[in-house]
Amino acid sequence: MDASCDLEVDVNGEEIFFLHKNTVSIYCGKIRKLFDKSKGVTTNLKVILHDFPGGPESFELVSRFCYNNGKILINPYNAHRLLCAAHYLEMNETINGSHNLLQQTKKSIEEIKFWTWPELLSALKSSVDLVPVTSSSQIIQKCLDSIVARLIFASETSPSSCLSSSSPESSGLRLSTDSKSTESLRSGLLRSTWWFEDLVNILTPNVVKLLVKSIVVHKFDHGLTSRFLFYYQKSRFVNATSDEKREITETIIDSLSLLDQSSVSCKSLFGILRAALNLNVNKIHRNILERMIGSQLDQATLDNLLLPSPHGSSYLYNVNLVLQFVKHFLTAKSRPQVPISEFKKVTRLIDSYVAEVVPDPRLEPCKFLALVNALPEFDRDSYDEIYHAIDIYLQVHMELSDEEKTSIFSSIDYTKLSSETCNHLTQNHKFPPRFAALALTAQQVKLENLFHGMDVQKRFILPSTEMKAEKRHEQVVSNDGKEDIVVENEKMKAHLEGMQWRVVELEKVCRKMQTQMTKILKSKLTRQTSAKSLPRLCS
Incomplete structure (x- = not known):
């Protein structure tokens, strides 16, 4: 150890740096304050930094800044590290008129609109990887806003203009020619999903939420966004643990709830639901998902509804869940604004569901009646299918009481039976x-x-x-056409x-x-x- 290096800095327990106290303390307000509290100590100075963002790699950048008289090249690949480190070490004081690392870094980040696509992705990935993530939230949000702006630009601009424009602003929007994402864009620039693969491996579940919020604010395509969320869930599930899958699923549900529900595929929602049921996601997210499915129940199919009962239940199908769907459908739909055809379509769907689940010997009479009476009577044009379902139910459940049978018989509107x-x-x-x-x-x-x-x-x-x-x-008579009169008669x-x-x-x-x-x-x-x-x- 050099005798002139009178300061030892332990960064997150990962690496130790030996520095000059005076050189570092000039620019780092946090370290200078520590020395001010211990003025009598002049030897064996040691500082331990916990949860330093970016670890030893970021602290090395700060050290170079200090030893270079407050100068360092700031670019998209290190701006995020320097910004977080400057916040942590309180490097916000102006030295000699211009040497404020925090100000320099913020100024560099303001030029984010001129960064290329791969520079944006690199900055976003590095910011997400920083520990703690909260310290890099500012640059993460700026990256996400810029990414959404690029996506909107790409969706509104033709491929030729996107690649040939030579203006300063458009040059910042053009993609680098040496990246995988550029090759993907060139090979299928007209495909609206070209950016899926670039983002799916970078974004953590928490950052996905931030991305969707930015998309909603900037009014990017909600339908395309929902497709990305389903793609993200499918891709990240491959190597994820059960806890990670649960977190991903809850993130997808939260994010989908922010979008216009008409842009979300009903079939895909049922795919998320099956995953949610297997992973035992919390009740709040299940309720959100049930409401989303219920609001577009008229787009569901019988196969969608045939969900198995929860583990440990005696009955075969999850009837309670289907009843929840119907409840949310009726809550979400207001008759004056919604065509009656949607209600009739859901009624036919539920009638088909009743016919499918009725052979279950463990289906209780109260649940059977709840299904039959779940929708208003005037939405059902015919009770033929309900009658045949009741006929089967009586064959399977021969032990019913007279009171239960009477309730079942009374559920039919006999005026809506065919001859x-x-x-x-x-x-x-x-x-x-x-x-x-x-x-x-x-x-x-x-x-x-x-x-x-x-x-x-x-x-x-x-x-x-x-x-x-x-x-x-x-x-005919006036025309003297006697033959025409005979034909008409x-x-x-x-x-x-x-x-x-x-x-x-x-x-x-x-x-x-x-x-x-x-x-x-x-x-x-x-x-x-x-x-x-x-x-x-x-x-």
Whole structure:
């Protein structure tokens, strides 16, 4: 050790520097203050620096600055280190009029708009790697803002102008010709995702959040941003531990929630959901994800909804999660602004889901009814699929109480059953007579309304048709076309006979259904009477 080196500096326990106290203390306010507190000590001076940003490499740069009379070449590759070190060592005092490292570094960083793309990436990566990261947050944010500005510029500028412009400002936007990112851009500059690969291995989850916030502020393409987030999750999952995967997933959920939800793929959201369920992400992030999925449930498919139940559950499918989706859908959608077709689409989706999960022998009646009644009745045009699901459910769950069965039977709107389904129901012994009677009554009302409509058609439409025929007849007569009169009369006669035949057929169907209803009621009463007269074989 040189005798003139009277100061020993331990940097993060990684490396020890031997320096001249006076040379260093002139520029480093933090070290100078330490000496001021211990004026009596002149030998064996030692300073231990904990959590020094950038470690020994950054402290070496500071030492060169001190030994070079406050001068050092500041460039995009060391600006971040010098800035953080200057903050840490309080190198903010002007010496000899111009030797303020903090000011010099900040001035250099203000020129960030002229840095090339690889210089930006290098500065961002080095800033992210600094410990602690908070000390480099200023330059990280400046790098991210500049990156977003480049992306916006690239999306609004043609490839030729982006590469050929020679103005000072555009020269700062042009990419370096010796980088991988430039080769990627040249080979597919028109591809909007050219920057994905450059950023995915640089950004930590915390910095991803900062990037998305900058994107939202600068109004960059939200759809492209969501694609990057899904790409980031997929790429970083390859070598990540479970804890790292959980952190990445929670970051993606947080970031996606900042975007316009119409720009986020519903299919990709379900992919994130499956990962979140396996990783047991915290409840707050799960709720955020469920709300995002619920808000666009009309874009989901049946396969998306068939999620397995949580570990340790007895039932097969995660019915509670689907009910949450429906709840969030109804909360997010306001009927006056949303087309009724979206509600009907979700209703058809839930009906298909009910039909798929109903064979599960562990599906409780309350959960089954919750699915059936999850959406308003007027959004369902037909109850045929619900009826068939109930029929299967009754076969699988034969131990249901009378009260549970009644609740299930009452969940059907019998006026929205087709004639085929109604006919099946009247012959289904699992349905009590009074519910079969409800179905037949509903069909009878439909027929009566139909007959009434036919009668109105006879009284109002047919006379109008006959008047038109008479006018045509008069026109034909005036032209002495006897053959045309015969043709028109034959067409009208055939039309009237066809309508009369349809009325007769409808009346036959009505009488047949009424007869079936009477027979069913009689047979039910007979079985109940005979059952009461039989002796009980088991107690």
